[in-house]
Amino acid sequence: MTDRSEDGAEPSPRRRGQGELEAQVLAVLREASEPVPVAWVRERLGGALAYTTVITILTRLRAKGAVERERAGRSFRWTAVADEAGLAALRMRKVLDAEADRHAVLASFVTGLSPNEERLLRELLAKAAEEEEG
Known part of the structure; x- marks a missing residue:
């Protein structure tokens, strides 16, 4: 049926x-x-x-x-040239680029992260800073 x-x-x-x-x-x-x-x-x-x-x-x-x-x-x-994660990152970048107050958007995004997501973001940022220095 x-x-x-x-x-x-x-x-x-x-x-x-x-x-x-x-x-x-x-x-x-x-x-x-x-x-x-x-x-x-x-x-x-x-x-x-x-x-x-x-x-x-x-x-x-x-x-x-x-x-x-x-x-x-x-x-x-x-x-x-990108995978699904790369495509999602491109979308996120496009949204961020369209906003006048990037600080407010990023602050709002970060406050919405779970503790595990926040920890991962901190680790990724630390790794990116190390790569930039070295």
């Missing part, structure tokens, strides 16, 4: 968010051993997305610095 809405219509498929699609495209690209064309990415995603949708996601990821492209004839081949 199929779930139906009150009006008897079939439920529409769950719509994925932009971030979810970006993460999926990035994961597929990271599986590739060499730069790949859009059609390869689309096929690995199951083939249900429109070709233009895949190009749009790749273009957005390129603008964020998460992927690179190289010319291959009249089209491009794509390569991941």
